[in-house]
Amino acid sequence: xxxxxxxxNLSLSYKEFETIISKAxxxxxxxxxxxxTGASGSGKSTLLKSLYGAIEPRGGQLVVGGVKMNxxxxxKLNFLRRHIGIVFQDYKLIKEWTIExxxxxxxxxxxxxxxxxxxxxxxxxxxxxxxxxAGKYPPELSGGEQQRVAMARALAHNPILxxxxxxxxxxxxxxxxxxxxxxxxxxxxxxxxxVVVTHRVPSSISVPYKHFHIEMGNIxxxx
Amino acid sequence: xxxxxxxISLIVALFTVLFAVQIYVAVDRTIDAxxxxxxxxxxxxxxxxxxxxxxxxxxMDSIIDRSEPIATDQVLQRLKGEMAPKNLExxxxxxxxxxxxxxxxxxxxEEIAKLQKRLEKNSSIQRVEGYAQTHDTVYxxxxxxxxxxxxxxxxxAAVTSLLILKEMRLWQFQHAERMSIMxxxxxxVWLRSAVLFRLAIVxxxxxxxxxxxxxxxxxxxxxxxxxxxxxGITIDLFDFLHDGIRSLxxxxxxxxxxxxxIVIGNxxxx
Numbered sequence: 001x002x003x004x005x006x007x008x009n010l011s012l013s014y015k016e017f018e019t020i021i022s023k024a025x026x027x028x029x030x031x032x033x034x035x036x037t038g039a040s041g042s043g044k045s046t047l048l049k050s051l052y053g054a055i056e057p058r059g060g061q062l063v064v065g066g067v068k069m070n071x072x073x074x075x076k077l078n079f080l081r082r083h084i085g086i087v088f089q090d091y092k093l094i095k096e097w098t099i100e101x102x103x104x105x106x107x108x109x110x111x112x113x114x115x116x117x118x119x120x121x122x123x124x125x126x127x128x129x130x131x132x133x134a135g136k137y138p139p140e141l142s143g144g145e146q147q148r149v150a151m152a153r154a155l156a157h158n159p160i161l162x163x164x165x166x167x168x169x170x171x172x173x174x175x176x177x178x179x180x181x182x183x184x185x186x187x188x189x190x191x192x193x194x195v196v197v198t199h200r201v202p203s204s205i206s207v208p209y210k211h212f213h214i215e216m217g218n219i220x221x222x223x
Numbered sequence: 224x225x226x227x228x229x230x231i232s233l234i235v236a237l238f239t240v241l242f243a244v245q246i247y248v249a250v251d252r253t254i255d256a257x258x259x260x261x262x263x264x265x266x267x268x269x270x271x272x273x274x275x276x277x278x279x280x281x282x283m284d285s286i287i288d289r290s291e292p293i294a295t296d297q298v299l300q301r302l303k304g305e306m307a308p309k310n311l312e313x314x315x316x317x318x319x320x321x322x323x324x325x326x327x328x329x330x331x332x333e334e335i336a337k338l339q340k341r342l343e344k345n346s347s348i349q350r351v352e353g354y355a356q357t358h359d360t361v362y363x364x365x366x367x368x369x370x371x372x373x374x375x376x377x378x379x380a381a382v383t384s385l386l387i388l389k390e391m392r393l394w395q396f397q398h399a400e401r402m403s404i405m406x407x408x409x410x411x412v413w414l415r416s417a418v419l420f421r422l423a424i425v426x427x428x429x430x431x432x433x434x435x436x437x438x439x440x441x442x443x444x445x446x447x448x449x450x451x452x453x454x455g456i457t458i459d460l461f462d463f464l465h466d467g468i469r470s471l472x473x474x475x476x477x478x479x480x481x482x483x484x485i486v487i488g489n490x491x492x493x
Contacts, residue, residue, distance in 0.1 A: 079409065
């Protein structure tokens with residue numbers, strides 16, 4: 001099976017002598033569903049950031065989607081990010097843009113015209129049950145709805161990998177359930193690799209998954 | 224409403240810069256016109272013991288533009304009744320030649336002194352009157368006016384620079400979030416900053432149009448023109464073609480530099 005993420009002796013830190021992740025080695029198969037858990041401040045979000053190139057590895061090697069993340073060039077990083085979908089706890093929607101345009105963002109970046117991307121956007125908005133909100137702006141929507149928009153945006157360009165950082169951290173039970181269903185759907189129907197950073201694995205999850213836990217800077221897989 | 228506020232603050236800053244520049248240009252134009260007027264009015268009186276041509280005068284100093292002989296007939300006519308015709312004839316023969324010398328540009332007091340010395344060196348010239356004192360006072364007043372305008376322009380430039388700097392920081396803050404979200408999805412720098420450049424260009428055009436309108440109102444109103452006419456100056460306060468194009472170039476340059484600073488700043492933050 002192809003590996004989407006390969007980490008070998010990966011060390012991550014913001015400052016030189018404050019290692020957050022120390023010499024971690026792990027790999028993630030294409031099409032798998034992965035949870036990364038750990039206590040607050042354990043470094044799970046830092047690990048996720050390294051997967052989309054927001055921080056560079058301090059040591060070891062990290063390969064995402066076949067692209068080496070060590071000393072990656074801006075153009076290569078942009079290319080990689082055009083094949084990744086990211087979901088954040090705080091949604092990171094563009095407030096001045098309509099819901100429809102927010103979902104369209106990855107397609108705009110990839111150079112698709114509105115005519116070409118429109119059917120895909122309508123399909124996604126219908127999938128996340130937000131067709132009636134298409135013309136509204138993010139602040140007009142509830143937290144759950146905003147996260148559904150972020151999910152639709154993450155799926156818009158058919159990414160090889162979706163990275164989600166505490167996607168349900170700010171949501172109520174019902175909205176959380178909707179988000180987990182959407183992630184499961186992307187994994188089972190589109191075979192998209194999903195990596196979710198969360199405090200604990202939700203009990204409602206019904207797809208087979210891998211579980212990594214971070215403790216004291218070390219990553220280990222939980223069977 | 225928020226977006227309109229963003230537009231207005233940059234437009235106001237750009238308008239101030241353009242207005243200050245245009246005021247400086249208009250003042251400079253006024254001083255030039257006044258200099259020309261002074262130059263046309265100003266002349267040196269030369270007394271020579273023989274007739275001199277314009278070329279002979281020009282050969283003495285290149286600043287000399289033309290010479291006009293001062294007619295002595297009127298003086299002689301006045302003396303007709305008081306002197307015997309024979310004496311009058313003698314006086315006519317011995318009377319020196321008077322010339323009024325006009326210069327090609329408005330001279331500095333040093334240039335006048337030099338010119339006076341050079342003319343006096345010529346054996347044909349008996350006396351030169353440069354009216355240096357009157358000239359000096361006018362010239363010094365004009366220099367003082369120029370200096371005041373320059374200081375005023377620098378002060379305006381400093382204030383507007385601060386305004387633009389403040390605006391720059393606001394823009395950076397307002398657009399940083401959107402640009403960083405776009406970067407997370409792999410948008411290249413030009414795409415992330417396209418909106419900023421569009422805003423900057425639109426605002427530059429609007430500010431230029433507003434300056435054109437403001438100066439059009441000044442021209443139409445006529446009070447400024449009337450004020451200048453009282454000191455014998457007629458100038459174009461605003462040349463819509465040249466000044467308009469210059470204003471647009473300045474506005475575009477300032478706003479594009481502002482945008483580039485934000486874009487580069489944002490890129491470094493990442």
